[in-house]
Amino acid sequence: MPQIRKILIANRGEIALRIIRTCREMGIATVAVYSEADRTSPHVLAADEALPIGPAPSRESYLRIDRILEAASASGADAVHPGYGFLSENPLFAQAVADARLVFIGPSAGAIRSMGDKTAARALAAGAGVPTVPGTPGAVRDGADARDFCARHGYPVLVKAAAGGGGKGMRIVRSGSDLEGALRAAASEARSAFGDERVFLEKYFEEPRHIEIQILADARGNAVHLGERECSIQRRHQKVIEESPSVAVDEEMRRRMGETALSVARSCRYLNAGTVEFLVDGEKNFYFLEMNTRLQVEHPVTELRTGLDLVELQIRVAAGEELPLRQEDVAFRGHAIECRICAEDPSNNFLPSTGRIVHLRTPSGPGVRDDRGIDEGGEVSVYYDPMLAKLIAWGPTREGAIRRLVRALREYEVLGVKTNISLCLFVLEHPDFRSGEISTHFLQSHWRPEPDGDGCAGEERAAAAVCALIAAGAAPRAAHAASGESRWKEKRRDFLRGA
Amino acid sequence: MKTFIVTIGGKEMTVRPGADGEVSVDGTLCAVRRVSDTEFSVIEGRRQIRVVAALDGETYGVIAGGRASTAAVESERERLLRRYGRSTPGTGTRREIHAPMPAMVIRIDVAAGDDVLRGQPLVVLEAMKMENEIVSPGTGRVKEVHVKAGKPVEKGELLLTFE
Numbered sequence: 001m002p003q004i005r006k007i008l009i010a011n012r013g014e015i016a017l018r019i020i021r022t023c024r025e026m027g028i029a030t031v032a033v034y035s036e037a038d039r040t041s042p043h044v045l046a047a048d049e050a051l052p053i054g055p056a057p058s059r060e061s062y063l064r065i066d067r068i069l070e071a072a073s074a075s076g077a078d079a080v081h082p083g084y085g086f087l088s089e090n091p092l093f094a095q096a097v098a099d100a101r102l103v104f105i106g107p108s109a110g111a112i113r114s115m116g117d118k119t120a121a122r123a124l125a126a127g128a129g130v131p132t133v134p135g136t137p138g139a140v141r142d143g144a145d146a147r148d149f150c151a152r153h154g155y156p157v158l159v160k161a162a163a164g165g166g167g168k169g170m171r172i173v174r175s176g177s178d179l180e181g182a183l184r185a186a187a188s189e190a191r192s193a194f195g196d197e198r199v200f201l202e203k204y205f206e207e208p209r210h211i212e213i214q215i216l217a218d219a220r221g222n223a224v225h226l227g228e229r230e231c232s233i234q235r236r237h238q239k240v241i242e243e244s245p246s247v248a249v250d251e252e253m254r255r256r257m258g259e260t261a262l263s264v265a266r267s268c269r270y271l272n273a274g275t276v277e278f279l280v281d282g283e284k285n286f287y288f289l290e291m292n293t294r295l296q297v298e299h300p301v302t303e304l305r306t307g308l309d310l311v312e313l314q315i316r317v318a319a320g321e322e323l324p325l326r327q328e329d330v331a332f333r334g335h336a337i338e339c340r341i342c343a344e345d346p347s348n349n350f351l352p353s354t355g356r357i358v359h360l361r362t363p364s365g366p367g368v369r370d371d372r373g374i375d376e377g378g379e380v381s382v383y384y385d386p387m388l389a390k391l392i393a394w395g396p397t398r399e400g401a402i403r404r405l406v407r408a409l410r411e412y413e414v415l416g417v418k419t420n421i422s423l424c425l426f427v428l429e430h431p432d433f434r435s436g437e438i439s440t441h442f443l444q445s446h447w448r449p450e451p452d453g454d455g456c457a458g459e460e461r462a463a464a465a466v467c468a469l470i471a472a473g474a475a476p477r478a479a480h481a482a483s484g485e486s487r488w489k490e491k492r493r494d495f496l497r498g499a
Numbered sequence: 500m501k502t503f504i505v506t507i508g509g510k511e512m513t514v515r516p517g518a519d520g521e522v523s524v525d526g527t528l529c530a531v532r533r534v535s536d537t538e539f540s541v542i543e544g545r546r547q548i549r550v551v552a553a554l555d556g557e558t559y560g561v562i563a564g565g566r567a568s569t570a571a572v573e574s575e576r577e578r579l580l581r582r583y584g585r586s587t588p589g590t591g592t593r594r595e596i597h598a599p600m601p602a603m604v605i606r607i608d609v610a611a612g613d614d615v616l617r618g619q620p621l622v623v624l625e626a627m628k629m630e631n632e633i634v635s636p637g638t639g640r641v642k643e644v645h646v647k648a649g650k651p652v653e654k655g656e657l658l659l660t661f662e
Contacts (some may be wrong), residue, residue: 168629188605189630236629349634351599352627354654358553359537382601382626410565415537415553418560422567456564461512462541462548463563464505465522465529467570468514470552470559471503475520475533 002103004028004079004319008072009043010093011083012062013373014389015295016043019081022311031075033068035061037383042375049075056383062086065093069100079103079318081311085385088294089116105318107293111268115291118162119200125288128267130260133205133279133287139198143180146201150179153203159183161190162198169193170237172204207439209280210234210289211246213261214302216313217270218323225258226302226310227332232438233427235350240420240443241427242298243337244305247398247436248280257286258327264291273299273314297340297390300369304336304394335401338392339409339428343380345418347449352386353418355379363411367394367404370412380417388419398436402428423447504578506571507561594661596633598652602626607648609659613641622646622658633658 007023008031009016020030020043032047037056044050051071054061061067063086072080080097082088088106095109106112115121119138126132134153139162140146150157150173159182161169169190171182183199191197209232217223230246231239249257261276268291275296277289299310308325317323343353360376372389374380380388391408395401406428409421423443427433430446469475503514505524515523520531529543539550541563552561552570559570573581602624609621615635622633639661646658 185630192625348599349632351631351633352629354600355555358555359551361538361551384627386627413551413562414567415551415560415562416555419567458543458546459548459563459566460507460510460568461524461527461543462529462550463507463552463561463568463570464512464514464524465516465531465541466539466550466552466563467505467559467561467572468503469516469520469522469531470554471572471574472501472516474500474516475531475539 002078002319004103004315006031006075006077007079007081007105007315008033008068008075008077009047009081009083010062010068011081011086011088012038012041012043013384014371014387015083015085015297015373017046017373018371019083019311020046022309022315025309026312026315028315031071031077033062033071035383037379037381041378042373051075056381058086058383065090065096068093069096072097072100072102077102079105079315081105081314082294084294084297089292091116103318105272105314107271107274108269111270112293114268115274115293116163118160118164118290121290122288124267125264125291128263130264130267130288131286133202133289135202136200139200140183143183146179146183147176149201150176156204156206158202158204159186159199160202161186161194161196162200163194163196164190169199205279205281207282207441208232209246209248209438210239210277210440211249211257211280211286212275212277212292212296213257214296214299214310215261215265215270215274215276216310216317216323217265217272217274218317219271219320220322222323222326223262223265223270224323224325224327224330225261226306226308226330228254228257229296229298229301230438231298232440233433233442234440235423235443235447237440239298239340241337241339241424242301243335243398243401244301245332245335248284253284253286260286260288264288272317273310297387298338300371300390300392301336301338304369304392305332305334306330307333334394334396335398336392336394337398337401337405337428338390339405339424340387340420341389341391341412341414341424342420343386343388343417344420346420346423346447348418350420352382353380354382355417357414357416359413359415361411361413362389363391363408365408365411367401368392368408369394370408388414388417391424399434402434502575504573504575506573507568596621596636596658596660598624598646598654598656598658599633600624600626601652601654602631603651604646604648605630607644607646609641609644611641611643615639615641624652637661 006029023030030047032044032050033053034044035056053067087093091109091113094104097104122132156174159171169186171186173182186199187197211230214226229244231242233241264276275292278286280286344350362370369392393405505512522529532540537551541548548564550563561570605625606623619635620632624631642660642662644659
């Protein structure tokens with residue numbers, strides 16, 4: 001059984017920090033890697049060792065297998081945790097780590113490869129008796145190929161990147177006249193995101209739910225599922241809010257979905273943590289969409305509901321240990337909801353917002369978890385994902401969890417970049433969300449950017465008063481405020497001003 | 500002390516800062532205390548509202564009572580100059596479209612002389628691994644397109660102008 005004493009984290013941001021935290025608790029040393037833009041980023045500051053791997057663009061750093069392996073060898077790490085995104089679902093990386101006689105904390109390169117090609121994965125699942133959404137058997141070669149599929153199954157159809165994930169390279173086509181353009185756009189986005197322009201078509205459902213099952217498997221043939229997460233609230237196929245349990249899933253359906261997810265995992269001899277995604281229609285039929293062969297962004301929802309530490313279990317399973325629990329030991333408690341706080345402008349077509357975080361104050365209190373990858377003073381750059389943090393709330397009931405998350409979001413203060421906090425609040429306060437009537441089209445049907453500051457008159461007057469005072473250079477300091485900053489600093493500033 | 504016009508969410512307020520943080524907003528008195536560089540406490544009557552604010556380019560990013568917004572601040576004098584002079588971006592009609600972030604120009608959907616409607620896509624920029632549509636802020640005619648597809652642009656770079 002391999003001993004894991006030191007782990008290199010081949011990632012950055014909140015997920016690198018998340019992994020480092022568990023390593024600390026387990027007494028495992030941590031190695032961060034960083035690009036030139038990340039020398040003082042929180043994940044580097046939290047690690048025991050840190051090695052540079054290249055310039056800011058991820059293609060030249062976080063996606064460089066050779067440099068990450070060099071760092072692993074230089075640091076003497078026993079294992080590599082890929083996090084999510086970047087190289088986490090690249091079979092070449094998993095193979096290269098294994099070839100370097102290091103433990104890859106995830107499934108085998110073979111399992112990643114068979115689930116990574118979405119069309120191959122669907123065929124594999126169908127072979128295991130798992131229901132799948134009708135789709136083209138492979139990548140579409142040309143427009144005629146695509147038109148032929150649409151003629152047989154009817155519109156709407158979805159164009160998806162064969163090597164895809166995270167909503168990149170995806171287009172909905174509602175009529176024949178839009179087909180050619182959508183194929184072109186999806187292929188172009190897929191080429192720049194994955195270096196692979198192959199796309200395939202799938203039958204598209206109008207008001208589906210996106211529900212996924214978390215699974216865990218060890219090397220001794222044990223596997224459990226940890227229940228579902230509903231991720232129907234999406235924008236451009238990117239998840240925004242995730243929760244567990246789903247209001248659409250009852251005990252019986254959870255058991256069936258869990259067993260189905262485990263049979264998908266068995267079909268590729270899966271090891272470690274993984275997520276099987278399903279599309280659920282209005283009649284509660286579920287269809288296999290894809291399997292994500294890594295830790296998911298939204299894994300904390302499952303952690304809060306089961307009391308388990310998924311990263312710890314990943315590390316133990318990777319070290320060859322037996323899963324410490326059987327299916328009957330998995331207990332669910334209460335309700336958990338997560339929202340992704342991103343640097344983007346919901347009132348301006350969700351344009352990414354870059355800049356320095358000049359003010360940051362985050363919530364705490366009962367039942368609140370803030371998994372964040374940036375601190376005050378940090379720069380949100382164009383190079384990486386715009387997600388700043390994941391805010392997760394737990395409550396004994398769905399209503400209680402929602403109330404807590406709303407409270408915590410109102411405590412979340414970010415200045416310097418625009419954020420989607422207003423969008424998250426909009427969803428959580430919407431009557432249809434409260435009653436659980438949601439689908440992946442929720443935002444498309446309900447969200448209309450309001451003019452900002454569409455709040456109460458009292459708040460607007462207070463905001464106006466403050467801004468005018470700053471503009472007039474006349475904002476007075478409260479008597480006690482000097483304690484926030486040393487007297488010396490204040491004196492020095494007055495001196496420099498010539499006061 | 501000067502009088503300011505503060506615009507939040509399209510709503511204009513007349514603000515007169517007085518001594519010791521006493522501020523009149525449309526005739527209502529607020530007492531403002533600064534807690535740190537970016538944090539303030541405002542009391543109107545007995546009601547206390549926590550406000551954080553910082554200048555971000557030409558406007559202020561502000562969060563009051565847990566709601567984020569953008570505030571434009573002009574003194575009365577600046578307002579008069581603007582009325583009789585040229586318009587300032589963000590307040591009147593925008594005649595120029597700038598890149599909101601460093602990005603790659605993926606596609607240009609309009610050409611000089613095209614009439615465009617509010618919300619119509621103008622340019623597609625790729626940044627943060629996503630394609631972002633830049634849409635027209637209003638209705639008008641394109642005067643000139645200043646960028647080419649396939650070329651990178653810096654934050655703030657001029658993309659196109661309207662007549």
